[in-house]
Amino acid sequence: MCHLKDIQHHMNFRFFTLLIGLMLCGIFGFAQQVLLEQDATFDTIAPTRGPNRANFSHFYISYGVPISDVHTGAEILTGKSFDFDFGYRYKRKISNFYALGFEIYYKVQDFNMKQDSGKIVPDTILHDKERLRFNNLGVGLYNRFNFGKRGDLVGNFLDIGVYGSWTYRLAHITKDELPNGNKVRTHTRGLNYYEPINYGVIVRLGFNRYVFYGAYRLSDLFEQSYNYPELPFISAGIQIGMH
Amino acid sequence: MKIKKTLCTVLLVSIACGYHITYAQQTDYIASKYLVMFTDKDGVEFDPFTYFDVKTIERRIKFGIPLDDITDYPVKQNYVDAVSKMVDSTTQTLRWFNALAVIATTEQLASIEQLPFVKEVNELNSKAVLAGVPTDEFNRNLTPYNKEMLEGQTNALGLKEFHEAGFDGKGVRVAIFDAGFPTVDINPAFEHIRKDNRILKTHDFVRNKEDVYRASGHGTMVMSCIGGKFGDTLIGLATGAEFMLARTERASIEPFSEEENWLAAVEWADKNGADIINSSLGYTKHRYFPEQMDGKTSFVSRAANLAASKGLLVVNAAGNEGSGSWKYVGTPADADSVLSVGGVDHQTHYHTSFSSYGPTADGRMKPNVCAYGHVIASGKSGLEKTQGTSFASPLIAGFAACAWQSNGNLSNMELFKEIEKSGTLYPYFDYAHGFGIPQASYFIDNMKEVDATFIIDEYGDYIKILINDEYVPADFDMLNFEDTELGELKKVPYKEPKPKLFYSIELEDGSLETYYVVSVDQKEVLEFKKYDFRPGKKINVSFKGYSTSYEF
Incomplete structure (x- = not known):
């Protein structure tokens, strides 16, 4: 427990240290070069932030692919489609075994659709290449279950969580080569046949900074009035925590 | 829709149970390797002359260390046998800690903890x-x-x-x-x-x-x-x-x-x-x-x-x-x-x-x-x-x-x-x-005598660290690189580095508050105002093998 008096004392100390530092800077400014400087008193104060402390936060990147299922409006070229996230994740440790957390992220979902007779989203016109790219801002909430005793380390864990995202832009991108050899690339925005709000569940299996995830979208991508068959509900990939 | 409902239910249950599970699992060991520590070594016999190398015996005699103590005694074999039968495998028997390292499941561990001769169990999961x-x-x-x-x-x-x-x-x-x-x-x-x-x-x-x-x-x-x-x-x-x-x-x-x-x-x-x-x-x-x-x-x-x-x-x-x-x-x-x-x-x-x-x-x-x-x-x-x-x-x-x-x-x-x-x-x-x-x-x-290489001088409200004239560097070389013919930097055998002065601020209890290493370029290396330091604090200085302190 840290009393107010201690805090004041600490602040006085820091102020005092700053004064000494400034004084020394003045001296060294014209003379000596400080090669090593360590404040040992400050160093002995235990932090509350850390991979296995009360609070921990970090940025992460994520790369995954949609997994095709049978109820889609187009067969997805898995290797050429992707989900990419860049986010910030916070974790509040409740016990060595359990933590709660949230994340906020920017996400790009890119569906590269196979051009065959089964493609009916967004239309049946065939192109050389065609993709739908959803740009999202999202929030996630998760439970984290850690396994094994550990020190100040994220460790091995299982996350079970939910996410919700706002699709602020959908782009329909096509590429075609005309008979005369010219190439045409279209990039159509301002579309209104998508659902702006998406949500789903996510499961992650993590090993320190390396995390494998699988997500299941519970919401529809397309507005019901358009009666479009859905694109894949499932995606899976890897995340890397930047810590 | 059925899948969605099932997933939702699983998720909600997991969130709702999160707190409950965490506390329920506090004592539930999930990892597989543990150190089972026993209560005693009663009745165990030990002969240091057959167990130890002769050099160990010589060392102990030479320095007045008892030839054996209870930590040297072996772990009771019946304890080891009893636990070994209850686990998948054992790895090390540790005399000094009166312990047995085992690989066990959670259920096995729960049974082991009930044994009257088991003092405690610690998880071993370190790297x-x-x-x-x-x-x-x-x-x-x-x-x-x-x-x-x-x-x-x-x-x-x-x-x-x-x-x-x-x-x-x-x-x-x-x-x-x-x-x-x-x-x-x-x-x-x-x-x-x-x-x-x-x-x-x-x-x-x-x-x-x-x-x-x-x-x-x-x-x-x-x-x-x-x-x-x-x-x-x-x-x-x-x-x-x-x-x-x-x-x-x-x-x-x-x-x-x-x-x-x-x-x-x-x-x-x-x-x-x-x-x-x-x-x-x-x-x-x-x-x-x-x-x-x-x-x-x-x-x-x-x-x-x-x-x-x-x-x-x-x-x-x-x-x-x-x-x-x-x-x-x-x-x-x-x-x-x-x-x-x-x-x-x-x-x-x-x-x-x-x-x-x-x-x-x-x-x-x-x-x-x-x-x-x-x-x-x-x-x-x-x-x-x-x-x-x-x-x-x-x-x-x-x-x-x-x-x-x-x-x-x-x-x-x-x-x-x-x-x-x-x-x-x-x-x-x-x-x-x-x-x-x-x-x-x-x-x-068998001795370490070093002449003073600097002095700590008082000037009114100030103290100054002044190094001896012979240590004031006339010239020095900071970089240990030289240009090659190709215009690249190449490492070369280093020259005498600049002299370093070490100093620290010591608190009344002997611990250090701050410490520094500075390079020495001139005779007057440091200057402190006395009133910046409360009584009892010290400045410790070391330079070229000579060390001394100034107490405020």
Whole structure:
């Protein structure tokens, strides 16, 4: 427990240290070069932030692919489609075994659709290449279950969580080569046949900074009035925590 | 829709149960390896003369250590048998902790905990970090720069003084705990040791076999820094010492290990007559928090202190976390009776950035001393440039072997203190260098007299640190690079670095508030206002081997 008096004392100390530092800077400014400087008193104060402390936060990147299922409006070229996230994740440790957390992220979902007779989203016109790219801002909430005793380390864990995202832009991108050899690339925005709000569940299996995830979208991508068959509900990939 | 409903239900249940599950699982062990500690050794018989090597007996008699105590007694066999029947397998039986390391399921563990002779169960799930990583550079034939570096790593400790006086660690037995010793059985750097059959014992505690000449080459390099030599060039100081090699770590790139191997190895070292243990390993964030580095929390620290109480000198690398988030020494470098070794840069001769800092969590000074953290060592197939406190530690272990040979009447802890006193900074210390680089001359001349190299002068409300005129540098060379014909920078043998002055602000309780290293460019190095310091505080200063203090 840290009393107010201690805090004041600490602040006085820091102020005092700053004064000494400034004084020394003045001296060294014209003379000596400080090669090593360590404040040992400050160093002995235990932090509350850390991979296995009360609070921990970090940025992460994520790369995954949609997994095709049978109820889609187009067969997805898995290797050429992707989900990419860049986010910030916070974790509040409740016990060595359990933590709660949230994340906020920017996400790009890119569906590269196979051009065959089964493609009916967004239309049946065939192109050389065609993709739908959803740009999202999202929030996630998760439970984290850690396994094994550990020190100040994220460790091995299982996350079970939910996410919700706002699709602020959908782009329909096509590429075609005309008979005369010219190439045409279209990039159509301002579309209104998508659902702006998406949500789903996510499961992650993590090993320190390396995390494998699988997500299941519970919401529809397309507005019901358009009666479009859905694109894949499932995606899976890897995340890397930047810590 | 059915799938969606099911998923939603699972999710909601998991969130709702989260808190409940966490507390329900607090005592539910999920990992698989545990240390089962027993209540007693009642009725166990023990004969030290049949168990210990004769050198262990001699050491204990010489230093007045009881020939045996309860920690030396074996674990009760009926306890071991009873637990062994209840688990999948066992790994180590540990006398000093009266414990058995087991691999067990949660259910098995719950049953074991009910046994009346089980005192407690601790999870063993830690990983060790080798305190050094080989760099890419590899050379059989050393460049002039690397040759000078190699000579520097031993000369900085006083190789010539020791060897001219005939001290090369002869008769001193050094046990090395590491991740493997490939090629030690064929490597020319150890030919002089093999020729005299001075590798007395080997044991692989990971595989429970005698062959240790495999796996990571880290141990090979560490051993070379104790007693290796390549041709006429010495890599370490104790070329005449005897060796015991214990493989306690598993992997080469990111070593995974359990502390019980270290615990078993330290018993093995004591049993077989080791005088010195070198351990270039540290346990940090995989199991512990920095505030637990108090020398009492970890099993390895407690085992290291026990080893010291039985007359062994334990030398351990401080660690390479100085520039990382951990920053502080690992364990067992935090143990009170462990000689913890930090690293200095071979060019600047002060703290190298990766070397872990002290103090310990309970405020004790660590590291105790330091040595080169950038070295030339013999790897699997030749001389390599490498870095890490892993290699500073064996340099000191080799130094300790020579020092002990020079005065065999010293007990292990007396030797510990004498090595500290021989440091270039002593009695000055800080939490990056300890007492500095130990000097062989201290053990040869048995005294350390240094004339004053500076004065602390009072001028009214000020005090000033003024160095003697002969140390005011007229000219110096900061960069150890020169232009090649191609216009690239090329490293060249370093010139005399700028003089360094060490100073610290000490609190009334003897701990340090701040500490510094500054380069000296002029006569008047520092100036302080007296009223900035409350009475009782001290300024400690060390320069060119001379140290003194000013108390406010």
